[in-house]
Amino acid sequence: MTLRLYNTLTRRVEPFVPLQPGKVSLYTCGPTIYNYAHIGNFRTFLFEDLLRRWLEASGYDVFHIMNLTDVDDRTIAAAAQKGISLRAHVDPFARAFEEDRDWLRIKPPHEQPRATEYIGPMIELIQGLLDKDVAYVGEDGSVYFAIARFPAYGRLSQLDRRELRAGASQRVSADEYGKEDARDFALWKAASPEEEAVGAAWDAPFGRGRPGWHVECSAMALELIRRHLGTEVLDIHAGGVDLIFPHHEDEIAQSCAYTGRDEFARVWLHGEFLNIRGEKMSKRFGNITTARDLREDGIDPGAVRLLMFQVHYRRQLDLTDEALASAREGSRRLGEFQNRLLASAGAIDAPPLLEAAERLERELAEALDDDLNAPRAVAAMFAFASAGNAALDAGIAAGPRALAAWRRAEGVLAVTSTVQALKVDTSAEPAGGEEVSETPPAGESEEHQRVWAIQWAVRRKKAKTARDFGEADRIRDLLKSAGWGVRDNRDGSIEVVRLGA
Numbered sequence: 001m002t003l004r005l006y007n008t009l010t011r012r013v014e015p016f017v018p019l020q021p022g023k024v025s026l027y028t029c030g031p032t033i034y035n036y037a038h039i040g041n042f043r044t045f046l047f048e049d050l051l052r053r054w055l056e057a058s059g060y061d062v063f064h065i066m067n068l069t070d071v072d073d074r075t076i077a078a079a080a081q082k083g084i085s086l087r088a089h090v091d092p093f094a095r096a097f098e099e100d101r102d103w104l105r106i107k108p109p110h111e112q113p114r115a116t117e118y119i120g121p122m123i124e125l126i127q128g129l130l131d132k133d134v135a136y137v138g139e140d141g142s143v144y145f146a147i148a149r150f151p152a153y154g155r156l157s158q159l160d161r162r163e164l165r166a167g168a169s170q171r172v173s174a175d176e177y178g179k180e181d182a183r184d185f186a187l188w189k190a191a192s193p194e195e196e197a198v199g200a201a202w203d204a205p206f207g208r209g210r211p212g213w214h215v216e217c218s219a220m221a222l223e224l225i226r227r228h229l230g231t232e233v234l235d236i237h238a239g240g241v242d243l244i245f246p247h248h249e250d251e252i253a254q255s256c257a258y259t260g261r262d263e264f265a266r267v268w269l270h271g272e273f274l275n276i277r278g279e280k281m282s283k284r285f286g287n288i289t290t291a292r293d294l295r296e297d298g299i300d301p302g303a304v305r306l307l308m309f310q311v312h313y314r315r316q317l318d319l320t321d322e323a324l325a326s327a328r329e330g331s332r333r334l335g336e337f338q339n340r341l342l343a344s345a346g347a348i349d350a351p352p353l354l355e356a357a358e359r360l361e362r363e364l365a366e367a368l369d370d371d372l373n374a375p376r377a378v379a380a381m382f383a384f385a386s387a388g389n390a391a392l393d394a395g396i397a398a399g400p401r402a403l404a405a406w407r408r409a410e411g412v413l414a415v416t417s418t419v420q421a422l423k424v425d426t427s428a429e430p431a432g433g434e435e436v437s438e439t440p441p442a443g444e445s446e447e448h449q450r451v452w453a454i455q456w457a458v459r460r461k462k463a464k465t466a467r468d469f470g471e472a473d474r475i476r477d478l479l480k481s482a483g484w485g486v487r488d489n490r491d492g493s494i495e496v497v498r499l500g501a
């Protein structure tokens with residue numbers, strides 16, 4: 001089976017075929033850093049993280065771009081209100097976003113362009129559209145895209161042209177008098193005194209001003225894929241459903257009119273909304289709207305990921321007190337099982353766990369290949385944990401295949417909570433299990449690093465029990481040099497901790 005994805009452009013689930021075999025270019029619209037990102041934004045970023053991880057686990061070489069919008073109406077208004085420069089206002093929120101992203105185990109993009117660092121390519125794109133006569137300078141000095149001169153407009157959102165006209169004319173506001181047509185959107189906004197005051201104005205051949213939000217993504221995406229991949233068409237473009245119209249529709253219009261190609265991205269993916277509902281939720285967690293609120297409440301990032309992945313990305317998710325509580329409980333159970341599994345590692349795969357491992361591998365692939373069906377993938381992890389616990393209870397150790405199957409699933413979903421204390425059955429065979437490298441897995445995620453550390457900690461505990469103190473000390477040093485500490489508890493359990501954390 002191959003990966004199939006729901007393409008908003010065609011309204012169909014289609015087999016995914018990249019432009020260049022084995023390579024995928026992925027552009028995801030990033031946050032506007034005028035404030036902390038909302039957990040609703042992170043639901044979208046988590047679905048995109050799952051997409052990226054599954055593409056990589058399927059063997060694709062992914063080139064992922066996610067922008068930071070550091071100049072738009074909201075960032076300018078927020079800076080002006082504080083009376084500081086745009087840069088001074090957005091920088092702390094850019095750092096906060098990266099912290100929240102890392103905490104939620106979201107892989108950082110390969111390129112994270114900030115709009116203000118790509119003003120040159122934006123000016124070039126706008127000039128190109130003026131030269132082709134699909135854009136014009138309005139009476140107010142701003143540059144607009146002429147929708148009437150781009151016949152394919154509306155293809156992504158499938159809005160009827162008349163509907164577009166009627167809808168748009170209702171939204172015409174006083175500051176849009178400069179347009180030829182109410183539907184036209186700004187590519188470049190003539191500088192206002194407020195924008196000059198916060199440092200959000202740049203010189204351009206068509207007048208001093210600043211880019212419109214839509215043109216930012218087009219210019220950054222095109223610049224980066226040209227530079228890195230030598231192409232002008234993205235394989236996948238993703239974002240929240242609220243971006244389909246007008247943002248993504250406008251991105252397509254600008255990009256295609258500029259490059260002369262009939263595609264900007266071949267597959268468009270959109271994640272549904274997250275609703276915060278439920279009386280209990282608003283009473284107990286009334287102030288939880290950002291990722292840092294969840295973190296300050298002591299919630300494990302694995303639980304947040306599990307909560308999001310228990311609903312398919314194309315369905316709305318209601319965040320309730322009960323849903324969060326049950327995700328925390330489920331994620332903790334998976335974390336405990338993972339510790340047990342790693343601690344029990346044996347040298348061979350016995351039938352019950354071998355069968356469970358094969359089933360997990362098969363079900364994970366079937367679920368995620370089917371338009372990223374995360375709820376089914378998560379259910380397969382729980383089924384494996386339950387079969388695994390039963391086998392471990394019966395004294396059957398987990399072999400290399402069982403460990404590999406689990407690591408693959410957790411490597412893609414990353415839904416387990418960190419459970420510190422780890423019980424090691426030292427009566428079992430001394431240091432069984434697969435060969436584990438003496439160096440931590442290079443370039444792998446934190447979850448993989450942690451699994452590696454636990455595997456060595458278990459070997460150390462067994463060496464100590466066997467009174468091989470030289471080996472135990474050697475392993476402790478090996479862990480220490482990789483940034484991990486190991487603690488021995490009075491009850492015989494051990495803990496693996498990140499040093500300096």
Ligand SMILES: [Zn+2]
Binds near residue numbers: 029030
């Ligand atoms: Zn965008």
